[in-house]
Amino acid sequence: MIAAIQEDPFGVDALRQELAQKGDVSALRATYEPGRYPEPPDISSTELWDDLASYGEVPAFRIWRLKAVAEQIPTGSHVLDIGVGWGEIVPMILARGNCHYTGVDFSERIVEQVAKKHPTCRFIVGGLEQISETFNVVLALEVCEHVLPSKIFGFLQQISKLLSDHGMLIVTVPVYENLRAMTLRCPGCGHLHNRMGHVRSYTPELIEAELSLAGFDVAESFFVYANFDNSLAGQIKRRIVDIGRLVLRLGQTKPLNIVVVARKTRHAS
DSSP states (O other): OTGGGTTOTTTHHHHHHHHHHHTOHHHHHHTTSTTTSOOOOOOOOHHHHHHGGGOOOOOHHHHHHHHHHHTTSOTTOEEEEESOTTOTHHHHHHTTSSOEEEEEESOHHHHHHHHHHOTTSEEEESOGGGOOSOEEEEEEETOGGGSOHHHHHHHHHHHHHHEEEEEEEEEEEEBSOOHHHHEEEOTTTOOEEETTOOOOOBOHHHHHHHHHHTTEEEEEEEEEOSSOOSSHHHHHHHHHHHHHHHHTTOOOOOOSEEEEEEEEOTTOO
């Protein structure tokens, strides 16, 4: 596999996924060494997110995912939300009671739109380097899949510095994506384009391994599905469907996303 991915930026995460599943931490860590393997260009740009600012479709699974995240946030939390997106989670956080929300995003257009809806909240246009205070809850929701492998540990270390000693990091990423099929290459200039700017493909084992390598302990994780919410009724419906899929030899329903709740270890820096 190693020889086959020397020229394949999409094959490297498959190797990482395999190593994470095996628990081979040292070999996994080595795959992030700068220049060792190719990686896609950074296609998650300000221009992309400015264009997506007016994106109007709100699929049910996204609301289910955000509600599941909000339910993990304690009352009275000081929350940093990295990558504001369309801001649907903001009222969910405020509804938790006495929570203070700070959102940061590099898209000025997105921040402007969401800030108008929530004038009592704080919004920052830019990156984490503009923030100096600490928070007891940090959210990185659908963010890590936009961060190049060579930058992911630097990103997680920045988060660690902004997280209080007993604070909580909540990460969500899509899982089991076929990134190669989702990414188009221009036949003229060779530029790669992914509609949502994804440059990583995750499995549950890989995101949890990356968090561990970055100095976080995973407290819990759970999945979000496209057609089933996380209520008891939703879980029962999914199990019934899975029984039918088993009879038809189609395999179990695959999740769209994973929600991971983590905390800093004592040696995190």
